[in-house]
Amino acid sequence: MTSAWRCARMTSPPTQPLNKPAATCQDDFHRRWGHLRDPHVRTLAWLLTAPDLLDLQAPQWRGLIATLDGALDQATADWLTVLDAAPAELHAFLDVGPFTRLGRYAEKLLAFYFRHQGTLFAHGIQVRAGKDDTVGEFDFLLWNGTAQESALLHWEFATKFYLLESSGAGIGADYFVGPNLADTLGAKMRKILDRQLALAQHPAAQIHLPQAIASAQALIKGWLFYHRDDALLAPVMGLSQAHCRGFWCSIMELDAELEAMPAERMAILPRLSWLAPARVPPAAALDKSQLRDALIGQFARTSMPVMVALLQRHGDSFLETSRGFIVPDDWRSRALARRSLLPAPDRKIKY
DSSP states (O other): OOOSOOOOOOOOOOOSOTTOOSSOHHHHHHHHHTTOOOHHHHHHHHHHHSOOSBOTTOGGGTTOBOOOTTOOOHHHHHHHHHHHHSOHHHHHHHOOOTTOOHHHHHHHHHHHHHHHHTOEEEEEEEEEEETTEEEEEEEEEEEEEOSSSEEEEEEEEEEEEEEEOOTTSOOSGGGEEOTTSSOBHHHHHHHHHHTGGGGGGSGGGGGGOSSOEEEEEEEEEEEEEEOGGGTTSOOOTTBOTTOEEEEEEEGGGHHHHHHHSOOSEEEEOOGGGSSSOOEEOGGGOBOHHHHHHHHHHHHHHOOSOEEEEEEEEETTEEEEEEEEEEEOTTHHHHHHHHHHHSOOOOOOOOO
8 A cells, every 4th residue: 555654854943034935935836836727626626735834853843743754656656647637536536625624625635635545534624522423533643554464644734825024023943923912833832732632642532543543743834924024034933944934014014015026916825825825816816906996995895914926927827926925004013912912832632
């Protein structure tokens, strides 16, 4: 049986300024996957090949970070190309609707891949201690090894987007704040490592497991966003050197940001399009005036940051060259206040 657990590429924390990556995730993605047209196949290709968000070697993650590094062999690349030409089976499996959550969408894309690889035992398995007592959920239970001697792995999976809001106070995982201000990267990782990865230890989980769990790890994909004020801060321990990154700015700062990063057109990305670098048809590409009007309209209805892709023309489409969250003018002060209210790191939770 094909292995789901690949040898990790070990990385170390970045040693260069955050605003000077060696190459962008967009450049790498378009070079490797520019031939793919179906948006769901493109997103699956990104999930399989995007850099890890976290440094596997960083001591705060305790060796509990999984990776898909090495997952893409030529057979898988060929499979994605064939799938792009005839994606009906994938579309039916995803069953995307207007209220599909981004995390669930990404999880189903990976489930489709693991099923194709023959490594998927189960995904999205809820563990209940009683009728109204949900203990947790196994994101993925995967086989690793040969058919004769397979280990069972538990992988928690998260796709995360965080904005660095340090206000000069410091830098670290707890200063990366979710766009909806609900959590931080530090708080999310403590929950995953201390609670979610211990799910197999709960007595109620045993009925779902054909054998003992050999290893429990977390697979974390996503993008981190930096304000220009933070461009020269010291590197953040715990992040992979090559993690996908973008910018964030307030709507008042937008014109200056676009001056610094010129683009032919821009596009507002809907939530299910946040993962892979965008390919946008000309009809959906906006000029600066259209973008500003759209953002003003958005912020009149909601205080949520808006994901914007900066675009350059390529053939019959516009391709994303960079991306950023545009936030309401009061977002920074609200993020600072919200972060101060988040609970301090808890002691390790055990079932």
